[in-house]
Amino acid sequence: MNAAAFSPEGARSLNAAKRPLPLVERLTPAAIGRAATLALHDELALTPKPGLVTLVDNGSHDDMDAHTFMRSLFSLRGYFVRIAEAGHAGADFAVLERCGIEAEARMLAATRGINTHRGAIFMLGLLCAAAGAVSRECECEGPWQPAQLRDVLRRHWGAALLARSRRVSTLPGGIAARRLGLRGASEEAALGFPVLFETAVPALARGLANGLTPQLARLDTLFHVMAVLDDSNLAHRGGLAGLRHAQDTARNFIDGGGAAGEGALAQAQGIAEDFVARRLSPGGAADTLAAACWVMRICGVS
Ligand SMILES: CC(C)(COP(=O)(O)OP(=O)(O)OC[C@H]1O[C@@H](n2cnc3c(N)ncnc32)[C@H](O[C@H]2O[C@H](COP(=O)(O)OP(=O)(O)OP(=O)(O)O)[C@@H](O)[C@H]2O)[C@@H]1O)C(O)C(=O)NCCC(=O)NCCS
Numbered sequence: 001m002n003a004a005a006f007s008p009e010g011a012r013s014l015n016a017a018k019r020p021l022p023l024v025e026r027l028t029p030a031a032i033g034r035a036a037t038l039a040l041h042d043e044l045a046l047t048p049k050p051g052l053v054t055l056v057d058n059g060s061h062d063d064m065d066a067h068t069f070m071r072s073l074f075s076l077r078g079y080f081v082r083i084a085e086a087g088h089a090g091a092d093f094a095v096l097e098r099c100g101i102e103a104e105a106r107m108l109a110a111t112r113g114i115n116t117h118r119g120a121i122f123m124l125g126l127l128c129a130a131a132g133a134v135s136r137e138c139e140c141e142g143p144w145q146p147a148q149l150r151d152v153l154r155r156h157w158g159a160a161l162l163a164r165s166r167r168v169s170t171l172p173g174g175i176a177a178r179r180l181g182l183r184g185a186s187e188e189a190a191l192g193f194p195v196l197f198e199t200a201v202p203a204l205a206r207g208l209a210n211g212l213t214p215q216l217a218r219l220d221t222l223f224h225v226m227a228v229l230d231d232s233n234l235a236h237r238g239g240l241a242g243l244r245h246a247q248d249t250a251r252n253f254i255d256g257g258g259a260a261g262e263g264a265l266a267q268a269q270g271i272a273e274d275f276v277a278r279r280l281s282p283g284g285a286a287d288t289l290a291a292a293c294w295v296m297r298i299c300g301v302s
């Protein structure tokens, strides 16, 4: 599949031509949830990543490593299926939120109190619920379009998400975001995840269409996201200066050719070392990358 398939014209021409088989052929709640677990693994397995935990290093984190993430990921498998089922059943926001809070408790039990995936529980959970709703409402033939997921999310839970975003956060990232006037995780959700749908998914689709390997396309996408996201983890750890440093660094990487550029991996490794020295970790960007990998799996691109 190519990037043009993410426009209506592209979708029509692909439907007319011989179409690649979607990776998730029947989008049952089980398949939707499985794609979420695989997408979290896609993100974890990406190396290098600035300041983030990978399979081979802990980035800027003293309290967690790849094992912590794997335990967390396994503890969440049932959650993503359950929340997709809830979306399929037309559940209201309070049901989804309860499901998310239970999943957070399960994650914290699996990691002995370490926050590995709070943002992913929220973001990917909502997306799985939206996919559950699409699978019930849509009679469309062939691969789904990312816009369908976004439309359904807004239509069903947009008003509740807006109300949710006005609650005062008690989390370090949420507190930093409010203090600095940034758009935190819940505002991003209330707007229908603009960075995911307008930056991350197009960047990943474009990278793959241009022949980058999945690893390089994901690396490129991570930097595109870091350049524009108000990542509250960066703000919490490094203040506004830390967030702006991360955004400027990401923009320079992209302007220099991104992951397709000569020496891109060495440059990304250098940036990873700089982030560790500064104790910066773009956790919100990592979740957004995982969400983009999930959208690609759901829409039939691995
Ligand atoms: C709605 C909640 C998610 C809370 O949101 P709130 O606005 O109060 O808090 P934030 O801190 O802003 O965001 C929570 C997590 O979301 C990720 N994130 C950060 N910025 C953004 C952004 N702009 N857009 C999207 N997502 C964003 C991020 O999660 C990742 O980072 C975490 C790792 O962080 P770490 O460095 O370890 O930092 P800390 O744990 O803070 O401690 P230190 O080590 O630094 O001391 C990791 O979790 C990643 O996933 C933010 O942390 C919400 O929590 C909520 O309502 N939850 C329950 C309900 C629910 O989940 N429902 C689902 C269906 S409705």
Ligand SMILES: Nc1ncnc2[nH]cnc12
Residues within 6 Å of the ligand: 043, 044, 051, 052, 053, 054, 059, 061, 116, 117, 281, 282, 283, 284, 286, 287
């Ligand atoms: N790989 C990772 N390292 C640190 N924080 C994260 N939050 C989500 N993914 C992460």
